[in-house]
Amino acid sequence: GTQCPGVGIDETSAYADRSYMNVAGEFKLISAEDINGGLMIRARMEYAMDVPVITNLAEQSYTNQDTITVEGTVTADGKVNVYVNDVKVSSVDSQDRRFSAQVNITDEENTIKVTAELNGIETEPSASVVVIKDKEAPVVTVESPLDNAKVNVEVAHVIGNVTDNIGLSKLQINDKDVVVDESGNFHERVMLNKGTNIITVKATDNAGNVTTVVRTVIAELEVPVISNILPNEDVTLTEGDTLTVSFNAPTGGEGYFRIVVPFGLESNELGIPMTENDGLYTGTWTVPEGTEAASLFIEVVYISEHGYEVTGTAEGRVIIEGEVDPNPTVITNLQPTENSELRIGETFEISFNAPAGGQAYYRILLPFEPLSNRPGNLMTEVEPGLYRATYTAHEGVVASGLQIEVIFEAQDGTTLTEIAEGRLTLVGEMQNLPISAVIIGDEAYDMDYLNSNPEAQAKLLNWYNLNKTVYIKLDNDTIVTTTGQEVSIDVLPQMLKYFDSTGIKLYSK
Known part of the structure; x- marks a missing residue:
């Protein structure tokens, strides 16, 4: 019939022993029927191809390049067509059932799919992937520390904000991943070494765009020393005279001095500014009219460029003399x-x-x-x-x-x-000793004072341990022992020291 392929004899076939014929219902080698060669079938063959697969791109990918490589696999070698946003942009031949094509991407969002082609007929397109082209780098703002900041602590707080137009992949500070909140804010502690420290803040978006901000922080972890504070001897001045104050300290800082009354309240004011010349800080003060004082202290203040504040007091005191009254009013x-x-x-x-x-x-x-x-x-x-x-x-x-x-x-x-x-x-008078007084030998204690004073409590305990009598004044006329025995005021010593929150008082018979 028309549905059977044509059969012929290949007389040159080396595989005659594989050809059989059905003779009267029995299969026999054709060689048994005196036929030389092997059977062959002539037929037209057609091959089908499956949909190709893109293997190197995720369902959504990012790039900052104008071209991208599309790679994948096919079930049979042939032509592979690449489409970008439904426009065929490239055709390549696969090899060993793999293909690779370099294509241009022009839009911000690019949908890529591929087809396989055999004898001019294309397969259905592959699953599409989306490639986002982004050439805009993240925006990084570092609020703290400032560049070239000079500090006196072991930890720098790196505080700032990062944003990106498409999506941020990661933020690193000195190659360490840092958490960023929903608003793009970050705050990371970085340990500092003495001297110069480099802090690198690096933001990378999904397309690989990188923004780097570098901060240099100079840390001084030792408190500076001030020396040679002058005057180092007492100085006597009168109105109109000039006092010169100086000290040595590391360069680059600020110097101040103030004149302080002994036992006076401390001031929050830094004082009179001083000038610096190669580590020597100098300042002057002129005695105002009508000023008199004795034994004024001179306090100097040094603020280093790293923020340390160091104070010192000159050994010399300032005496300011006024006009001498020949007949002074004195007691x-x-x-x-x-x-x-x-x-x-x-x-x-x-x-x-x-x-x-x-x-x-x-x-x-x-x-x-x-x-x-x-x-x-x-x-x-x-x-x-x-x-x-x-x-x-x-x-x-x-x-x-x-x-x-x-x-x-x-x-x-x-x-x-x-x-x-x-x-x-x-x-x-002994009879006026306060009520509730606890009497231990020649001392008496207010009850509240005794309850709050460890020394008094220790004395009471020691007195008990020595088996000595403790007395308590119950009211104006009654004194008893701790066992409740009433005694006369005569058992008390001639003089008692009474301790309460206001101090020590004496009571006598």
Whole structure:
């Protein structure tokens, strides 16, 4: 029929032993039928090809080049056509069922697919891939540190922002990947070595575009030293005189000095600027009119270019003398010069010498009372230039180490104050010892003071360990032991030191 191929004999075939014929329902070698050669079939053969596959590009790829290589595989060698955005841009022949084509890409977004062609007929296109062409590099802003920053710490905080028009692949700082938040912000700590440190911030987008920002940071990790602070001896000046201050320190910094009153409040102001010449910092100050002072300190301030702030104090002090008054208004011979103890009703005398015709006052400075604006208690000028007053110890006031201040107002309006060398102790009556006092030997403690003072607690514990008696004042008339036994005030010593939050007080029988 028409569906069977034509059969012939190939008399030159070397494979006659592979040819058989069906004779009367039995297969026999054709050589058994005296036929020389082998059977052959003449037929027209057609071959089919599958859809080619692109192997070197992902479903979406990025590049910063104008050309790109498209590689892939086919099931049979032949022609491969490459299409970019549905336009055929290249045709190549595959070899060993592999193909490679270099194609131009002109648009920002390029859809690439390939077909195989056999005898002028193309297969269906391959799965398409999208190639994004991006030649715009990321934008990197480094806010900190500044370039050539000079610091005095071991860690630099690298802070900034990175953006890209298509997509950021990675951000690296000194070749270390860094986390970037949704807004493109980053913050990374970088350890510094002493000296010059290079910090490289490198941003790479998906297309391989790179932006690099380099920051140089110079770290000084040792505190600088200032030396040779002058003046190193006391200096006496009068109004209009010039004081020169200097010191040595590393170059490139800033120098200041300020004149400080002893025991005065510290100032936040740097002081008077100084000039530098090869590490020598020098500044001057002129004494204003009407200025007088004694034992002023000179403090210098050095701020290095790395941010260290170092202070120092000159050994020399500044004395500023005013005009000498031939008849100065002064207080002399202030009494008492020795410490005194007073009981209720006892008195003692306060006196001093000053110019005649003035007004004199005294004040007993109690530690638990605020200072009053009143001048104090009036004193009497018993003879020209001698002022005297008598103080009487009042009931209910118990204190120790009280200062006695005198105030003198001269006829010309000058006001002087001075503290007597002698201190005053007001001794209370033993029966007025505060309630709840804990008595240990010749000392007594306020309960709150005892609860908060480790030394007092240790003394109490030691007293117990020695099996000595501890007394407690329960009320105005009752003193008991810790076992509850009531005792007479006679068992107490002649004098007790009483400790509370305001200090030490004395109570006597």
